Amino acid sequence: MAEYKRILVAVTPHREEHPALARAVFLANKYNAVLVLGSSMYNRSIEKSSNVTNESCDDVKKALIDDQKKVMEKLAASLNINTSTECIVTWNKKWYEGVIDLAVQADCNLIIKETKQYKKSVSNLFTPDHWNLLRYSPINVLMVSNTSWEKSGDIVTAVSLDGLDIQHQRLTQEVAKESVALAKYYDANLHFVNTVTKAPMHIAIDRSSFDPDKVNQRVMAKHKNDIQELADNLELHDVNIIVKEGLPGKVVPNICNELDAKLLVLGSVGRKGINAALLGNTAEYIIDKINCDTLVIKG
Known part of the structure; x- marks a missing residue:
């Protein structure tokens, strides 16, 4: 934490x-x-x-x-x-x-x-200053929407398992720990969300022995096991683990909206120079499509 x-x-x-x-x-x-x-x-x-x-x-x-x-x-x-x-x-x-x-x-x-907000059917209104604050800040940033937090609300945590380097692994740990602490403070329901990429179907044509459905099932099972291991290491026994096929930029906002989540916690690896000005990374794509508070943990 x-x-x-x-x-x-x-x-x-x-x-x-x-x-x-x-x-x-x-x-x-x-x-x-x-x-x-x-x-x-x-x-x-x-x-x-x-x-x-x-x-x-x-x-x-x-x-x-x-x-x-x-x-x-x-x-x-x-x-x-x-x-x-x-x-x-x-x-x-x-x-x-x-x-x-x-x-x-x-x-x-x-x-x-x-941050200002439109109705539920419309994305958050982030000004250029809001985006630049998220991009350039070296410390964690909590963007607050004009909505109330209620007891037993829902907190969604976007858990990344794709990064193999130490920086991404540490960031994933920090994201998980911080969401656990906030769930405790707000007596909230906690959800760990992860996505997997579907195996390309054309491989099945090239190799008749390749079954993309079985591959997808194995990948899905591994991701669930990895997230469960993360939860176990945090001695967390009541987290809801959600693993779905698709891109994070689409899956995570959909889950936030379905749950009417009060908070999304996610990580963002800090960038400097010209890289910090580039648009379209996963974190920004997700934030632009949700209607709840957002805590960005900087890696």
């Missing part, structure tokens, strides 16, 4: 509702963690104004930052939290960079951010 000692929640102080903040307070109390309220702000008109000197611009920015911090401190004082809170504000043209910088500088190991 991740040791969340300091949790940063990205907030917009003047909103009436704060789903991400409510979730952050709950987790900070459970993990006995310091809650850091962070805000990344920017005003283009101030930066671009030809009538404002550099010194005056700095003064205006400082005044805005101070005002933002005062509002956040008032908000923090109203929270029902067992631990301490801190409020920090930064000025950054790129919102996601500002949030990540705040989290790193404050030595946080979890970022919580609200």
Whole structure:
């Protein structure tokens, strides 16, 4: 289980509702963690104004930052939290960079951010800043939807067994451990989900002795056994193991929607440079099609 000692929640102080903040307070109390309220702000008109000197611009920015911090401190004082809170504000043209910088500088190991949402029939509305936060953050990110978590809800964990390298193996362990902890905290039903690729039928034509159905059954059985072994190692006896044929980007969202899951936990191997800007990896494809909170464990 991740040791969340300091949790940063990205907030917009003047909103009436704060789903991400409510979730952050709950987790900070459970993990006995310091809650850091962070805000990344920017005003283009101030930066671009030809009538404002550099010194005056700095003064205006400082005044805005101070005002933002005062509002956040008032908000923090109203929270029902067992631990301490801190409020920090930064000025950054790129919102996601500002949030990540705040989290790193404050030595946080979890970022919580609200994401907007459409109706059930439509995918989450992720802005470019949301995607960049998920791509570039070196620490775990919890994206919070505007839905309530109820007792005995459902948590879906996307378990990957394809990676043979140590990094992927460790990431799978971390994903499983974190979902177990959250299921305990929320008294939730836990589901481990995995997918297998169907054997190509054309091989049966080339080799008459090859039976793709039997191969698929053996692969399916092995995946179930591997996930059961993972659960046994965690001393987990009440997890629902689901293994289905298909691509993760289609199977996992379908299961989340069928179960009306409250949370999806999945892993994402960190990327840097130009690779971090590439679209279409499995984690992003899944996230774009679900309607629940999403915890991304960074590997």
